[in-house]
Amino acid sequence: MSDSRVPGFTSTGSKRPDALFGGAEPGEDASVPERMVRASGCRVWDAQGREYVDYVMALGAVALGYGHPDVNRAAEQAIAAGVVGPLPPVLEEELAEALSRRIPWLERVRFLKTGAEAVAAAVRLARVATGRERALGCGYHGWLDWCQGTEGVPAATRALYGELPFNDPDGTRQLIREAGDRLAVVVVEPVVVVEPTRQWLDVLRAETERVGAVLVFDEIKTAFRLGVGGAAERYGVRPDLVVLGKALANGFPLAAVGGRAAVMAGVSRTWISSTLATESVALAAAKATLEVMERADVCAHLHRVGTRLLHGLHRLQRQHPDVVTGVGGIAEMCFLHFAAEHLSRDVARGCAARGVLFKRTAYNFVSLAHDDATVDRTLDTLAETLGAVG
Numbered sequence: 001m002s003d004s005r006v007p008g009f010t011s012t013g014s015k016r017p018d019a020l021f022g023g024a025e026p027g028e029d030a031s032v033p034e035r036m037v038r039a040s041g042c043r044v045w046d047a048q049g050r051e052y053v054d055y056v057m058a059l060g061a062v063a064l065g066y067g068h069p070d071v072n073r074a075a076e077q078a079i080a081a082g083v084v085g086p087l088p089p090v091l092e093e094e095l096a097e098a099l100s101r102r103i104p105w106l107e108r109v110r111f112l113k114t115g116a117e118a119v120a121a122a123v124r125l126a127r128v129a130t131g132r133e134r135a136l137g138c139g140y141h142g143w144l145d146w147c148q149g150t151e152g153v154p155a156a157t158r159a160l161y162g163e164l165p166f167n168d169p170d171g172t173r174q175l176i177r178e179a180g181d182r183l184a185v186v187v188v189e190p191v192v193v194v195e196p197t198r199q200w201l202d203v204l205r206a207e208t209e210r211v212g213a214v215l216v217f218d219e220i221k222t223a224f225r226l227g228v229g230g231a232a233e234r235y236g237v238r239p240d241l242v243v244l245g246k247a248l249a250n251g252f253p254l255a256a257v258g259g260r261a262a263v264m265a266g267v268s269r270t271w272i273s274s275t276l277a278t279e280s281v282a283l284a285a286a287k288a289t290l291e292v293m294e295r296a297d298v299c300a301h302l303h304r305v306g307t308r309l310l311h312g313l314h315r316l317q318r319q320h321p322d323v324v325t326g327v328g329g330i331a332e333m334c335f336l337h338f339a340a341e342h343l344s345r346d347v348a349r350g351c352a353a354r355g356v357l358f359k360r361t362a363y364n365f366v367s368l369a370h371d372d373a374t375v376d377r378t379l380d381t382l383a384e385t386l387g388a389v390g
Helices: 017-021 069-079 090-102 115-130 167-180 198-211 230-235 259-268 280-295 299-321 341-353 373-387
Strands: 035-038 045-046 049-053 107-112 134-138 161-163 184-186 216-217 242-243 255-259 324-330 333-338
Touching: 017 341, 049 373, 069 280, 090 107, 090 230, 090 280, 107 115, 107 161, 107 259, 115 184, 115 216, 115 242, 134 167, 134 255, 161 216, 161 259, 167 184, 167 198, 184 230, 198 216, 198 341, 216 230, 280 299, 299 324, 299 333, 299 373, 333 341
Parallel strands: 134 161, 134 184, 184 216, 216 242
Antiparallel strands: 035 045, 045 049, 107 255, 242 255, 324 333
């Protein structure tokens, strides 16, 4: 990894070369792509001009493909109109209305810039609604203090948060009941490597209602991918609040928290605000993204093309059991389980050398720009790489 004036090499930790490709061995040529200069469709070009078919897709933030013309056009019009101003833009209310029409359990919506702050806003609103402090979470909810146990987080803040086990109805029921009338909120990623069971989802909904806690679905990865309404739409469970982000604006920085009007009304009793929450470029991009999602039935495409990829990964696992021990995720967001860390590293680096960016951990994402032929070529590249490292 080359020297950088940015501590940790990049401000987005999951885009570090060692995160994507594993660390270089001593004396090894570390010629993996480090920085990009352009992206279009499902392809990116690095600083050396090399072209790659991409499945990282900006960590899932792009579902239509990079630089979708309808989204770009809307963003360009918003830029020409001035980007920001002293008053909230008309686009804010228009996008809120469009989201609520398509996702009716979003009775009220507030916009922010990142998924991490939108989840934190949901937790704040739950604490306002319940007058309680305890939080339980399942999955990754960002880097902010309320859900992190890392260095720099006050011990008193850490003590308010606990982890729920994914897809474990009995363990989940027990922890929620133990927290009881101290529990303000339960925040879950509804898909973590595998799909949720109906029993687990039912326990989440029933037990949070039983103790009077707010149920939040962190749909940062799953909304605009499993369905426009994410996992709540696919599985038919209605949380109290939902957090949206990533593919919401097809890569433009926007997130949202929304849900029951009674809970969202808490914004008048606390302070959730950001100067750039209402800049109009991302709002315009999100409105255009939603229109393309509906017109092109994008989620159906992601499922069909993703299923082709997923089935191919299972075939490769059967052909290379000494390297690949399993396949994780679902059609829209999947990855390989490797027999050892060094094998995941060798496969990621080998794929990059052959012109494919394929994450060695959760998750790889297809987009509207991925077609059958692209997926088939990718599977051929994976097969060649696995054969070389096995």
